[in-house]
Amino acid sequence: MGTHDPSVPAHAQSAVAADEPHSRANARTRARRSAYGVIHENTRHTTRFTVIGNHLAQHPELSLVAIALAVHIQSLPSNAPVDIKTLAERFPEGRDRIAAGLRELEAHGYLRRVRERTPAGRIVTRTISCNQPKAPRHQESAHTPVPVVSTGVVDPRNCNTPGKCVAPADSAPEEHTSHRKPRESRKKHPLPPVPQPAYPSPTLLRTAADLLATLHQQDPRLLLSACDTAHLAPGVAAWLQRGVPPTAVRHALTTDLPPEALRRPAALLAHRLTAQLPLPLPFRAPAEPPPVRHPLRNCDGCDRGIRAPEPGALCRDCRPAATDRTGAPSGPGPSYTR
Numbered sequence: 001m002g003t004h005d006p007s008v009p010a011h012a013q014s015a016v017a018a019d020e021p022h023s024r025a026n027a028r029t030r031a032r033r034s035a036y037g038v039i040h041e042n043t044r045h046t047t048r049f050t051v052i053g054n055h056l057a058q059h060p061e062l063s064l065v066a067i068a069l070a071v072h073i074q075s076l077p078s079n080a081p082v083d084i085k086t087l088a089e090r091f092p093e094g095r096d097r098i099a100a101g102l103r104e105l106e107a108h109g110y111l112r113r114v115r116e117r118t119p120a121g122r123i124v125t126r127t128i129s130c131n132q133p134k135a136p137r138h139q140e141s142a143h144t145p146v147p148v149v150s151t152g153v154v155d156p157r158n159c160n161t162p163g164k165c166v167a168p169a170d171s172a173p174e175e176h177t178s179h180r181k182p183r184e185s186r187k188k189h190p191l192p193p194v195p196q197p198a199y200p201s202p203t204l205l206r207t208a209a210d211l212l213a214t215l216h217q218q219d220p221r222l223l224l225s226a227c228d229t230a231h232l233a234p235g236v237a238a239w240l241q242r243g244v245p246p247t248a249v250r251h252a253l254t255t256d257l258p259p260e261a262l263r264r265p266a267a268l269l270a271h272r273l274t275a276q277l278p279l280p281l282p283f284r285a286p287a288e289p290p291p292v293r294h295p296l297r298n299c300d301g302c303d304r305g306i307r308a309p310e311p312g313a314l315c316r317d318c319r320p321a322a323t324d325r326t327g328a329p330s331g332p333g334p335s336y337t338r
Contacts, residue, residue, distance in 0.1 A: 050075040053132065056110065065097055066104040073111070073129045082127050109133025191228065192270040194235030195277050208236035211246050212269075218254045221262045228266035235273035243281050252276055 056062075056070055073082050084102070088095045105111040112128040197204060212232055216223040224232070239249045253269055262268060294307040301318030314322055 051131075056131075059108070062104055062108060063101060065093060066101040069098065069101045070105050070110050070129075073105075073127075074131055082129075189267075191231050191264075191266055192274065194232055194270050194273045195238035196234050197237040197241045199241070200234060200237060204237045204240060205233050207246070208233040208240060211236055211249060215250065215254060215269075218250070219257060221257070222254065222265050222269070224266055224269075232266060232269055232273065235270065235277075238277065239273070242278055244278055 050071070052071055052074065056067060059067060062070075069087070072087075076082065084095050084099050087098045087102075091098065093101075102111060106113065110130055110133050112130065114126050114128065115123055116126055117123055209229055212224055212229045236249055239252075240246065253272055257268075294309045296305050297308045297311055297313060298304065299306050299315040299318055300312050301314050301322065304315050304317075306313060306315045
């Protein structure tokens with residue numbers, strides 16, 4: 001009972017007990033770990049691959065969602081949309097988790113958001129992906145306004161300088177409003193021309209100006225300035241000169257107006273005065289005056305009844321005898337009848 005079974009091999013002594021070097025102990029430890037650790041089967045990529053640094057893939061503070069989002073964003077082409085809505089449609093994590101992951105990346109310098117103005121004047125937010133951030137950008141991100149529109153991600157290959165990720169030259173935002181060029185004042189276009197009356201009398205122009213000055217009583221949007229009234233008055237005078245009554249002119253200018261606010265009411269009225277100008281009255285030759293019928297009077301020679309403008313006229317029978325006696329015609333003339 002006191003002897004050991006000779007068929008059982010002797011137990012191996014530990015490295016410490018046997019006073020083996022520490023390098024051999026570490027090698028055995030690594031050998032034991034390799035029995036259950038990961039084994040890589042790597043194949044060299046030649047197309048469609050993205051280089052990701054271990055500082056991101058093994059980041060000690062980022063969550064798995066944030067690391068996955070950073071890898072996905074860095075693999076996208078330039079100007080690809082990376083807003084929360086687009087990412088939530090692509091992945092099943094939901095908007096809240098994706099938004100939290102984007103905030104983590106922004107806090108650790110892997111993402112930046114800058115605002116810029118498009119040529120159309122719209123304010124958009126540009127997302128910049130950095131593949132080698134150096135320092136967290138808490139201060140800058142704290143002052144960054146809430147994104148308005150996400151236009152896409154900037155290619156991470158443009159951010160090779162640690163801590164200095166900049167947008168492309170054509171999309172660089174304006175950081176200081178004091179350096180912006182003063183905005184040019186919008187040039188006011190002149191009013192369209194209006195018809196001109198053939199005979200602009202002061203009374204006619206005054207009537208036209210009074211009509212324009214009272215248009216706002218029917219529609220408050222048609223309140224005109226003195227300069228606009230002076231420009232439109234000849235057009236209204238042209239309508240009045242063509243026989244259109246003032247009530248008809250007022251009806252043509254104030255009916256069927258657009259429901260929205262009028263930006264330039266004077267331009268609208270000038271267009272209507274020109275486009276709806278009625279035809280001039282047709283020309284008619286003056287009619288011949290009717291023949292004059294003089295009153296009946298008595299002839300001074302024979303007491304016949306004749307038509308004459310004045311008393312003392314002679315009829316056509318008595319007029320030749322009176323001419324022979326005096327040598328000159330007597331009475332108004334030979335046109336008088338019996």
